[in-house]
Amino acid sequence: MTPNEALPLAVLASSLLPGLLIFALPEERVGLRTTLNLLGAVAKVVLIAALLAGVAAGEEYGFRYRVLPGLDLVFRADALALLFVSLSALLWFFTTLYAIGYLESGPHRSRFFGFFSLCVTSTMGIAMAGNLFTFFVFYELLTLSTFPLVAHRGTPQAMRGATVYLAYTLLGGTVLLTGIVWLHSLAGHTDFAQGGFLGVLAAHHDATLRIIFVLLIAGVGVKAALVPLHGWLPQAMVAPAPVSALLHAVAVVKAGAFGVVRIVYEVYGVEFAQALGLLLPLAVIAAITIVWGSLRALFQDDLKKRLAFSTVSQVAYIVLGVALFGPVGTIGGLVHLVHQGIMKITLFFCAGNYAETLGIHKVSQMDGAGRRMPLTSLAFTVAALGMMGAPFTAGAVSKAWLADGARTAGMDWAVWVLSVSSLLNAAYFLPIAWRSWMRPGPRVWPQEHIAARGWRETPWLLLLPPLVTALATLLFGVFAHAAWSPLSWAQLIAQREYVP
Template sequence: MNWQVWLPLLVVLSSLLPGLIIFVLPENRVGLRTVLNISGAIAKLFLVGWMLWGVAEGHHFEARLALLPDIELVLRADPLALLFVTLSAVLWLLTTMYAIGYLEGSPHRSRFFGFFSLCVTAATGVALSGNLLTFLVFYELLTLTTYPLVVHRGTEMARQAGQSYLIYTLAGGALLLLGTVWLYTLTGTLEFTEHGFLHELDTAHHPSLIIIFILLIAGMGVKAALVPLHGWLPKAMIAPAPVSALLHAVAVVKAGAFGIVRVVYDVYGVEFAQMLNLLTPLAIAASVTIIWGSLRALFQDDLKKRLAYSTVSQVSYIALGVALFGPIGTIGGLVHLVHQGIMKITLFFCAGNYAEKLGIHRISQMNGTGRRMPLTTIAFSVAALGMMGAPLTAGAVSKAWLMDGATAANMPWVVWVLWASSLLNAAYFLPILWRSWFLSQPYAWPNDHPPIRQWREAPWLLLLPPLVTGTAILVAGVFATFEMSPLAWAQLITDREYFRGVP
């Protein structure tokens, strides 16, 4: 057996097969469903670890499936793919554990976990895509498999959120499809390559390539929640907490941001994109999104909506980093893909714990939660401080590299955007921490009867994941320079000669 061909396929199948089996399980087969969920997540993590080791040793993992002459589905494990697929694999295991505890006793669990596994399968396919066609297939599969999770509760608000999600994401998919087909008619290939595959086209095609770039970025910008394409994301917060965590940290918004990285570096090539003057408009769009998302977050009392607008802002750091013409900004954007994931999933895990244990959904209800649920609130506080860029956290590493990248690219206005974003982050997170740690508890919580004021945490399946990811935020910040850290891997990606002669 040729493991260099089979391993990418097995990584995809490790979540696909358990998901298909879970669909047909009766609701009362709790034990078997749990075994399938956890074993699939562990298997994926093991296989991804194998690929990480192989790529670091110089091995090449690629699988090809011919559809038509010169049209193939391609799965390839390059360093950029492994950055995203490793994040997805690690966070899927933790989110699966959390979802098992969160949905205990809930109806339709087989349907939920079936689509949950298919969603991660699609995200894995997006990460490992070796050409734009494969990316498009899995990108649209991600839309279709996530929709049932958004509407899982079956309420009118859930259905409206799902309808909004479909309208936005299918429209984005149509733009992506149009750009992909147009690109293929010009080039006859969709293969991701270092430096892109468009720079040899005649200058007569440059106007078309500019329009295609806009189509591709708009199509991916829907899932990446670029303003004004972000409207679906706050509405989707009606979904259960594990789905919110999946949307924001593991799958959907990350797939959009990852797609923007692929377009800039492996379709157009960063030098060619700069020559066409495409990077500065992308940096402006990302900067507008960063500020707008933070401003909207300030005025949200609903905790999950404040976190949703925070995601709108923070995910655009990734697009901003890749739009800074130079390796330093790129490293900042790529490492933030990982760091934002672990910070944001921690926040949503904690928000779910507050909702499940105390019935808290609003920031105005969070007085004294630090004394009532100290471990959950410590994890929340670490993640919030990371979002602000506090020293020794993962967020500080991302923002430092982005600021240095902006300076190296001679774009000082980006530094001011990042400072403004950090101040706004503090403005909408510090009041939550103040309420949680320094204000008195109410006599009774909305969902805690009879009123019990002493320390009483969430069940361990709900508590362990945010403690693990909260610890990871500190580890990624303190040990950022260690070999195989997210920062070191991002540096490895930029060492692939993306920047020939660029300082």
């Protein structure tokens, strides 16, 4: 095995092995568990830094393993994979910190962190999958490893959320499997290729390929929470805050959106998908999802539910970018994959802090929260402004590129969709910010768990992650054109995708 084969496997192993070890740990070994968790998370970030440097220099990383004749597990760390891998790995690191702080006193921590690591391993597998077979293996593994996390609290309410989640994702998985096996039996393989691999089948199988496209997109659309397949996401918000972060930013919805990217660009190829007339319907579905998610968010009083509907809307931006035919839209969609993750994870970290510190679960309880918890509220406000697309934030960069992409693709209606969505975003985020900063707080908080001690409004493990991700929201916006920014990397991918 050469180093270039071993590196992608090492990325998988850096969360798989700690996860398996953690399962075996007794509950009270807090120190060892934390060490394992952080060791894995740091190792993963280091390994990925090596991969990033290599891929930027034109190296190729991949590993192929024969499961059955004609059926291979393929891992490939290409530029697109690394976009998702580095996002997940970085956010995983911060989510781990946050989860250690959040669950310090809770029960079943070995189980929680074990599945947590499995979940991230599955995400890495999804990102680095080199064919649809491998993608599917890890896609289903992700479903299985997130179920215990959503169900973690063991209350009837948590079980209901977990069951709804499972029903949606397993049905989606079944549909996806149908599409993948069908494609496999037509093409003989499912290996991703830049520019797609189905062009050769054209003419004979146009109708079949359209049906398969619908099956594949419906399959990944469940996790990407495209309307009308989004019903599980607001239900799953019963999960603990670190799990919500995982669902909304690091792993699950991202896996769905990433699946759309791979299917459009590397299975069908964007030209071929356009020729089959598949991109416009996809763009329309994305547009409907964007508007519908924002509209529903407007009427939620539950903070996490409002954020969940916001995710429905924001993830569809990525799909919209993919469906806009042309490199500009592609760049917009891909960069939003990262930007949405960073901003949304900030919001969920903050929502978790409000709930853990003061017992605030509803928007209507937010009055005065800014004065009691200024740092958390600052992070929340920055991320919310980013979601609206305010200047100097990462969100502004995504929206500008998406709007440009829509114009170059001649789909001006999409620009209108984006504007309406920005207005709606403002309409559901600004009142929260207004309440927390401008209104006076109540005499007694709903459930004050942690008393204020100077500037330390809440334990630093809960405070540090949202502050860092909020800072990243600003940095990625201000320094969008720096060599290390997600935007530059997205441009690199688009360049390789369109100029093979």
